[in-house]
Amino acid sequence: MKSEVIIIGGGLMGLSTAVHLGLRGVKATVLEKDSPGRHASGVNAGGLRQLNRHMDEIPLTIAAAEIWKNIRSLVDRDCDVEFNGQLRVAETQEELNTLQKRVGALQAKGYSHERIIDKDTLYRLVPQLIAGCVGALYNPDDGSARPFHATSAFRYKASALGAKIHSKVEVQSIDKITGGWQLNTNQGTYTAVNIVNCAGAWANKIACAFDESVPLTPKAPMLMVTERLPPFLKPVVGAVGHKLSFKQMQNGTVIIGGAHLAHLDMQQQKTEINFAKLKTSAQTVSTFFPHMANVRIVRAWAGIEAFMPDNIPVISASSKADGVFHAFGFSAHGFQLSPIVGRIISQLILDGQTELPIKPFDIRRFQSG
Amino acid sequence: MAHHQLVIIGGGPAGLAAATTAANAGVECLLIDEQASPGGQVYRAITDIPPQRAKLLGPDYQYGRMLVEDFNASKAIHQPSTTVWSLDAQREIGILHNNQAALLRADRVIIATGAMERPVPFAGWTLPGVMTAGAGQILLKSAGIVPNNGVVVAGSGPLLLLLAWQYMHAGVTINAIVDLSPKRNFWTALPHLPRALLAYHYLIKGLKYQLELKKAGVPFYSGVADLCALGKESIEAVEFTHNGGRKRIETPLLMSHFGVIPDSHLSRSTGCHHYWSPSQLCWRATIDPWSNSSIEGIAVIGDSAGIGGAVAARHAGRLAGLESAHLLGCIGSKERDEKAHQDRRWLAEDLHVRPFLEALFRPAPNLLAEPENDTLICRCEEITAGTIRQAIEDGHRDPNQIKFLTRCGMGPCQGRQCDNAISQLVAHELGNDIEKNEGYRIRPPIRPLTIEQLADLHEAGEAK
Ligand SMILES: Cc1cc2nc3c(=O)[nH]c(=O)nc-3n(C[C@H](O)[C@H](O)[C@H](O)COP(=O)(O)OP(=O)(O)OC[C@H]3O[C@@H](n4cnc5c(N)ncnc54)[C@H](O)[C@@H]3O)c2cc1C
Numbered sequence: 001m002k003s004e005v006i007i008i009g010g011g012l013m014g015l016s017t018a019v020h021l022g023l024r025g026v027k028a029t030v031l032e033k034d035s036p037g038r039h040a041s042g043v044n045a046g047g048l049r050q051l052n053r054h055m056d057e058i059p060l061t062i063a064a065a066e067i068w069k070n071i072r073s074l075v076d077r078d079c080d081v082e083f084n085g086q087l088r089v090a091e092t093q094e095e096l097n098t099l100q101k102r103v104g105a106l107q108a109k110g111y112s113h114e115r116i117i118d119k120d121t122l123y124r125l126v127p128q129l130i131a132g133c134v135g136a137l138y139n140p141d142d143g144s145a146r147p148f149h150a151t152s153a154f155r156y157k158a159s160a161l162g163a164k165i166h167s168k169v170e171v172q173s174i175d176k177i178t179g180g181w182q183l184n185t186n187q188g189t190y191t192a193v194n195i196v197n198c199a200g201a202w203a204n205k206i207a208c209a210f211d212e213s214v215p216l217t218p219k220a221p222m223l224m225v226t227e228r229l230p231p232f233l234k235p236v237v238g239a240v241g242h243k244l245s246f247k248q249m250q251n252g253t254v255i256i257g258g259a260h261l262a263h264l265d266m267q268q269q270k271t272e273i274n275f276a277k278l279k280t281s282a283q284t285v286s287t288f289f290p291h292m293a294n295v296r297i298v299r300a301w302a303g304i305e306a307f308m309p310d311n312i313p314v315i316s317a318s319s320k321a322d323g324v325f326h327a328f329g330f331s332a333h334g335f336q337l338s339p340i341v342g343r344i345i346s347q348l349i350l351d352g353q354t355e356l357p358i359k360p361f362d363i364r365r366f367q368s369g
Numbered sequence: 370m371a372h373h374q375l376v377i378i379g380g381g382p383a384g385l386a387a388a389t390t391a392a393n394a395g396v397e398c399l400l401i402d403e404q405a406s407p408g409g410q411v412y413r414a415i416t417d418i419p420p421q422r423a424k425l426l427g428p429d430y431q432y433g434r435m436l437v438e439d440f441n442a443s444k445a446i447h448q449p450s451t452t453v454w455s456l457d458a459q460r461e462i463g464i465l466h467n468n469q470a471a472l473l474r475a476d477r478v479i480i481a482t483g484a485m486e487r488p489v490p491f492a493g494w495t496l497p498g499v500m501t502a503g504a505g506q507i508l509l510k511s512a513g514i515v516p517n518n519g520v521v522v523a524g525s526g527p528l529l530l531l532l533a534w535q536y537m538h539a540g541v542t543i544n545a546i547v548d549l550s551p552k553r554n555f556w557t558a559l560p561h562l563p564r565a566l567l568a569y570h571y572l573i574k575g576l577k578y579q580l581e582l583k584k585a586g587v588p589f590y591s592g593v594a595d596l597c598a599l600g601k602e603s604i605e606a607v608e609f610t611h612n613g614g615r616k617r618i619e620t621p622l623l624m625s626h627f628g629v630i631p632d633s634h635l636s637r638s639t640g641c642h643h644y645w646s647p648s649q650l651c652w653r654a655t656i657d658p659w660s661n662s663s664i665e666g667i668a669v670i671g672d673s674a675g676i677g678g679a680v681a682a683r684h685a686g687r688l689a690g691l692e693s694a695h696l697l698g699c700i701g702s703k704e705r706d707e708k709a710h711q712d713r714r715w716l717a718e719d720l721h722v723r724p725f726l727e728a729l730f731r732p733a734p735n736l737l738a739e740p741e742n743d744t745l746i747c748r749c750e751e752i753t754a755g756t757i758r759q760a761i762e763d764g765h766r767d768p769n770q771i772k773f774l775t776r777c778g779m780g781p782c783q784g785r786q787c788d789n790a791i792s793q794l795v796a797h798e799l800g801n802d803i804e805k806n807e808g809y810r811i812r813p814p815i816r817p818l819t820i821e822q823l824a825d826l827h828e829a830g831e832a833k
């Protein structure tokens with residue numbers, strides 16, 4: 001039986017697309033080579049950050065934030081969201097000036113979601129921060145959610161709306177057939193009118209099947225989590241001068257990221273922690289939060305994510321093939337965007353257009369001539 | 370400096386024998402062990418224990434002294450009081466010693482991390498006053514501490530009997546020995562008996578312990594099921610089903626024990642291939658006859674590769690030591706094979722008793738796969754069997770998905786306590802085989818490491 005839409009990849013992008021299609025009466029089929037949320041979507045830091053995004057992403061991130069605010073109305077579950085703000089600390093006046101400039105540029109475009117906070121406000125929000133920082137960029141409406149819970153919520157909702165989600169089905173090749181596509185998998189063939197490529201770090205293989213290869217690099221950013229501590233921090237803390245993402249979860253554990261990369265073996269889908277690099281993360285934490293010195297690291301891990309050279313995703317119809325759509329390359333900040341990306345793709349499929357400005361994410365930007 | 374030809378992790382009989390053998394064949398080798406003195410689990414504190422306590426622990430324990438002396442006489446370097454918290458497939462080793470973390474590299478690594486007690490969640494197992502027999506034995510061996518208000522010893526496996534026997538000789542009041550091995554185990558074990566008789570000394574030892582305990586009037590309950598620990602703040606009594614009725618015994622202390630399983634956290638976090646052993650009911654590293662794992666340059670020996678006991682561990686250690694010496698170019702294959710001949714024979718002989726013991730002391734299947742819904746499976750995160758069943762029902766069909774969803778296994782013990790239980794529970798609920806679902810993916814650091822220690826990490830030189 002031919003599906004109207006087959007989505008390749010059961011991460012958040014694929015599942016969100018399935019939910020939004022479901023809401024409009026289209027029962028998509030999701031093919032996932034492992035299990036839903038097994039990769040980036042299930043293991044990321046869960047940051048819901050509008051702060052400090054690429055200018056082109058701002059309309060999308062704001063639209064996504066609106067959905068997260070009321071995520072229960074979309075997926076019937078709250079995904080453990082919290083809105084305690086995110087901030088980006090400036091250690092020097094110079095850094096603060098850069099932030100100030102950004103806020104100015106945003107305001108000129110009519111955006112008011114990011115603002116500067118002074119030193120006093122900063123230390124009121126983050127009392128344990130090392131003395132001497134001068135201020136921060138702040139968005140009080142940012143926050144976090146639990147990634148695997150969110151992925152599962154989208155998965156349950158998609159199923160409830162009639163989507164078929166198949167685990168352990170890997171798309172290996174794609175053939176053109178009359179009126180659509182045939183997907184050849186390790187579990188037989190599937191046919192569809194439309195295909196959505198939400199294959200994350202593996203998305204270039206799918207893009208290549210349509211002869212539109214992209215300069216995608218799979219990378220594996222590392223995270224670590226500590227033992228539980230008494231509550232000491234509400235907002236998520238980043239820094240201008242250091243790679244840092246620092247957040248205390250509701251259960252007291254602290255999640256530490258810093259975009260340092262693990263060793264990655266794509267052939268075997270294996271990541272291996274690079275402790276020499278992770279050391280830098282620990283040093284950054286020691287610098288900003290000296291009280292963390294004797295806190296025990298419980299676990300370190302890495303997730304495999306698709307990075308684009310310009311660090312913004314591909315969200316577009318195929319430039320080569322009818323009925324083919326892409327949503328990948330989120331370069332380690334797609335968790336927050338996922339609810340809106342699914343909606344955009346559903347609109348592209350069903351309406352041929354979307355009200356959001358997605359031109360900067362067109363796949364053709366990588367094609368010369 | 371930070372590079373060695375051979376690094377051995379674990380200083381029990383397996384690691385000691387491997388290090389001694391390799392060093393004597395000319396390999397430059399470093400033996401890293403968590404404990405302050407060599408000996409491992411079985412010969413814990415062998416070198417500095419007072420003679421009185423050593424006698425208490427029996428003649429086997431004394432044998433360890435010889436092993437340690439041979440090791441000390443070799444050129445192998447001993448690095449005690451050092452934990453290994455990470456090992457990767459490139460053989461980069463993360464260690465912690467005196468609060469200083471460092472990375473080392475080695476041409477070859479032998480994992481000899483030994484065994485751990487099989488964690489079995491039963492009703493009340495997390496109450497204060499319930500501890501494992503192994504923990505009791507460690508207190509006895511390293512500090513001479515014994516319970517002074519009486520104890521119930523419950524579970525199955527040779528160590529249970531051994532500890533009871535050691536306690537009896539130390540003057541401890543044993544309120545009861547409660548044997549949870551199913552009665553039918555005797556019949557499933559019987560076919561293995563003739564082969565086991567080839568290693569009859571083990572059987573005689575077991576019988577001797579049992580006889581002496583019974584003679585001393587220790588109450589003995591066998592064929593017991595449905596054990597639970599009861600109490601408010603801490604344990605007050607145990608209850609169990611015996612001969613069709615419920616039996617209650619007051620006790621301030623319960624020592625439980627359900628056999629030992631490989632401590633495979635290190636080899637699993639490294640990514641060595643493992644399989645589920647239906648007879649030992651645990652994950653075992655896949656190894657060849659020289660104990661080489663699926664990863665180039667990494668071997669797994671002794672109890673960490675599968676429970677075989679101290680003697681088998683020693684022989685496997687020698688074999689792996691010879692193999693390393695061969696692969697590192699110190700001896701030819703002919704010399705390796707000749708020297709290996711005796712150990713290989715002894716190893717095979719020693720293992721004769723295993724199928725019998727495994728069948729005799731096999732925990733009841735429902736004990737592991739069918740805990741009550743309100744029994745805690747993950748004690749760190751307080752996740753019950755009921756929560757896990759719900760996750761399975763919601764479509765999360767392997768231990769790792771369940772871990773992500775429920776946090777089961779994400780606490781400070783890194784899943785050591787619930788890993789086995791969850792593998793069996795999931796397979797039972799889904800009615801499929803354990804291996805298909807895979808066990809937890811174990812993430813480093815596998816031993817405690819603080820932010821400051823990592824920030825101060827002393828790095829290895831460039832890879833060769
Ligand atoms: C460590 C880390 C931390 C992060 N932190 C944050 C954060 O704090 N905030 C934030 O906004 N973002 C964060 N991100 C980014 C975010 O996780 C990703 O951008 C997002 O999850 C991408 O979703 P996805 O669906 O595209 O990818 P994925 O979740 O990787 O899903 C792609 C799926 O496609 C499947 N697949 C691939 N090829 C095939 C095939 N041929 N057939 C079938 N299935 C296939 C894969 O198995 C995979 O499950 C982080 C990422 C990482 C790795």
Ligand SMILES: Cc1cc2nc3c(=O)[nH]c(=O)nc-3n(C[C@H](O)[C@H](O)[C@H](O)COP(=O)(O)OP(=O)(O)OC[C@H]3O[C@@H](n4cnc5c(N)ncnc54)[C@H](O)[C@@H]3O)c2cc1C
Pocket residue numbers: 378379380381382383384401402403404408409410411412429451452453454481482483484485486502503504506528531629632635670671672673677678679680682816
């Ligand atoms: C609690 C307990 C008590 C036991 N008591 C007895 C007994 O009394 N008699 C008996 O015959 N058998 C006993 N056994 C079984 C016994 O452990 C084995 O038969 C025998 O010790 C196996 O030898 P091995 O060399 O493989 O491991 P072990 O003797 O266990 O040696 C392993 C060594 O590795 C070290 N180690 C482990 N992980 C790390 C790490 N990450 N970093 C650094 N060092 C590490 C350990 O501290 C230990 O010193 C016991 C087992 C357990 C679990």
